Amino acid sequence: MAPIVELSNIHKRFGDHIAVEDVSMQVEPGQVYGFLGPNGAGKTTSIRIMLGIIDPDRGTRQILGAQSALSVSHRVGYLPEERGLYKNMSAQNVIAYLGQLKGMDGASAKRRAGELLERYGLADAAKKRVKQLSKGMAQKVQVLSTMVHDPDLVVLDEPFSGLDPVNQQVLEDLLMDMKQAGKTIIFSTHVMQHAERLCDRIGLIAHGRDVFNGTVGEAKRLLTPRILLRTKDDIMALHELEAVRDVTPISEENGVMEWEIVTQGRVSTEELVGRCMEHRIEIAHFSMIEPSLHEVFVHLVGGEKAVEDQNVSKGWGDAT
Numbered sequence: 001m002a003p004i005v006e007l008s009n010i011h012k013r014f015g016d017h018i019a020v021e022d023v024s025m026q027v028e029p030g031q032v033y034g035f036l037g038p039n040g041a042g043k044t045t046s047i048r049i050m051l052g053i054i055d056p057d058r059g060t061r062q063i064l065g066a067q068s069a070l071s072v073s074h075r076v077g078y079l080p081e082e083r084g085l086y087k088n089m090s091a092q093n094v095i096a097y098l099g100q101l102k103g104m105d106g107a108s109a110k111r112r113a114g115e116l117l118e119r120y121g122l123a124d125a126a127k128k129r130v131k132q133l134s135k136g137m138a139q140k141v142q143v144l145s146t147m148v149h150d151p152d153l154v155v156l157d158e159p160f161s162g163l164d165p166v167n168q169q170v171l172e173d174l175l176m177d178m179k180q181a182g183k184t185i186i187f188s189t190h191v192m193q194h195a196e197r198l199c200d201r202i203g204l205i206a207h208g209r210d211v212f213n214g215t216v217g218e219a220k221r222l223l224t225p226r227i228l229l230r231t232k233d234d235i236m237a238l239h240e241l242e243a244v245r246d247v248t249p250i251s252e253e254n255g256v257m258e259w260e261i262v263t264q265g266r267v268s269t270e271e272l273v274g275r276c277m278e279h280r281i282e283i284a285h286f287s288m289i290e291p292s293l294h295e296v297f298v299h300l301v302g303g304e305k306a307v308e309d310q311n312v313s314k315g316w317g318d319a320t
């Protein structure tokens with residue numbers, strides 16, 4: 001099956017500033033694809049290129065089998081980074097209006113807008129004007145407007161920013177509903193937890209360049225898990241294992257020492273526990289903690305400082 005979206009070696013410069021240096025991505029039908037990167041990494045620029053809002057200086061794009069996103073725009077829902085709805089229209093009418101712009105007839109658009117508002121906890125807001133809604137509610141209305149015309153592909157630029165934790169969860173549920181309905185979803189974020197929970201694949205960019213492309217599991221395997229072991233016994237014998245680089249004491253309680261075992265590459269639990277048994281090391285507790293996507297992200301982007309520096313250099317300190 002042809003990919004729903006394909007960007008190949010996209011470059012984009014604004015004056016002297018290179019926003020996107022060499023970005024490629026491929027999104028298959030039905031996938032949830034997370035487009036990740038620090039502030040200023042080039043996510044919005046890449047999305048705008050994908051949707052035909054701006055053209056790349058170099059590179060090729062394909063969306064829903066077309067070279068021009070305009071010809072397939074009725075099959076696409078888009079939440080831009082800049083939020084904005086007609087403030088004097090009611091929530092239901094604004095969603096219906098955006099549905100009509102995507103080719104729906106007025107009655108169906110209004111009915112569907114009402115259904116969506118009801119389903120996602122905004123029935124009371126249906127008749128309220130957009131200017132009377134809280135920022136988070138208005139954002140939810142805007143997200144719902146991206147799906148009113150039942151698109152095949154939904155592209156959401158930073159959909160979680162500005163939402164409180166409860167509404168972030170509502171949005172996660174909404175995205176999972178869309179996935180279940182067979183939609184393809186692309187969303188950008190610099191908050192890894194959403195991507196970790198939702199994505200089939202992720203593309204990570206930094207400074208306009210691809211840093212990683214693959215599944216969340218593949219990303220996590222780039223780092224070795226953290227191994228912690230509690231015992232009263234001497235564990236220096238574990239150094240005999242070729243993969244064990246270091247054993248470091250972490251804490252001690254009632255004569256039981258907690259150790260961190262640092263390995264080179266992956267070691268199986270069986271191998272480590274087996275070696276402990278051979279050397280009569282009595283294990284009080286053993287855990288192997290997989291890295292979080294955030295840790296992988298920080299590792300790939302070059303450390304927390306690099307993530308912060310990139311944010312600061314763009315003048316955006318917001319980490320939500």
Ligand SMILES: Nc1ncnc2c1ncn2[C@@H]1O[C@H](COP(=O)(O)OP(=O)(O)OP(=O)(O)O)[C@@H](O)[C@H]1O
Pocket residue numbers: 014017018019020037038039040041042043044045046081190314316
């Ligand atoms: N129209 C423009 N003119 C000049 N520079 C631009 C323009 N659009 C983007 N840039 C610059 O290109 C770089 C990439 O911006 P972009 O908005 O694509 O990043 P982003 O990853 O979406 O960031 P954020 O997460 O903060 O939205 C930034 O340095 C930005 O300042």
